[in-house]
Amino acid sequence: MSRAEVVESVRPVSPLWTFGLLRSELTTTFRRWRTLALLAVLAAVPVLVGIAVKMETSDGSSPGGGGGGGPAFISQITNNGLFLVFTALAATLPFFLPMAIGVVAGDAIAGESNAGTLRYLLVAPAGRSRLLLTKYATVVIFCLAATLVVAVSALTVGALLFPLGDLTTISGTQISFAEGLGRALLIALAVAASLIGVAALGLFVSTLTGSGIAAMATTVGLLITVQILDQIPQLHALQPYFFSHYWLSFADLMREPVYWDDLMKNLGLQALYAVVFGSAAWARFTTKDITA
Secondary structure: OOHHHHHHHHOOOOHHHHHHHHHHHHHHHHHOHHHHHHHHHHHHHHHHHHHHHHHHOOOOOOHHHHOOOOOOOHHHOOOOOOHHHHHHHHHHOOOHHHHHHHHHHHHHHHHHHHHOOHHHHHHOOOOHHHHHHHHHHHHHHHHHHHHHHHHHHHHHHHHHHOOOOOEEOOOOOEEOHHHHHHHHHHHHHHHHHOOHHHHHHHHHHHHHOOOHHHHHHHHHHHHHHHHHHOOOHHHOOOHHHOOOOOHHHHHHHHOOOOOOHHHHHHHHHHHHHHHHHHHHHHHHHHHOOOOO
């Protein structure tokens, strides 16, 4: 145990100092060019989807050539631009959003170690547990920010290119535009919550190596592997335990009444992953020999 950690163990840390550490982490994370580039890519996806649908339907045809292909809700975009929010989230959730989370989470500890700043962070009266919790909180906040970037971009493009108004749910009932906006916000929050398991997994991987690039690549590789396994029929008995299995259950929020079963299973599964891999990250980080 270092001298700073000994001092921290006998001198309580002020909650204000903890808030300051979180604020510093958030500022550092959201000022990085890599983070801004990831958010820009996420914001561009709804723009591309909206423009593609607008061009395809300019002659009166249906999106996807009338074959029902493409992300969920895409056939409804021309009737109501609010459906672009749901379509964009469905399009980004399988890869773009978790990839962005994997990059940020994978770099959380390993990036500091690679840059030689991790040891200096521990000199401050933070302690390893508090620092790890702050890192995870930062990644979770990024999950929410990334999801809201997609949703706001999609809502803006949808309002510019398509009409807005009352919308029809999956169940065939009509709801007001205001209620639709409320459902869109709930869906964005559900998507963000679907990523907390990935955040914990990436943080755990980040504690295993001193290379930020290796941690990011490993996390993204695991994301792709799990989603491939989730599509193999022979693994149907294991698939309900994959963190990505219930990701698209957010569509049930567009039913009337809302179907909560898969949503609750998804949230419970994400909480389980967060506890398991968060505990593994804590066990690894608190016993790790910090040399850089």
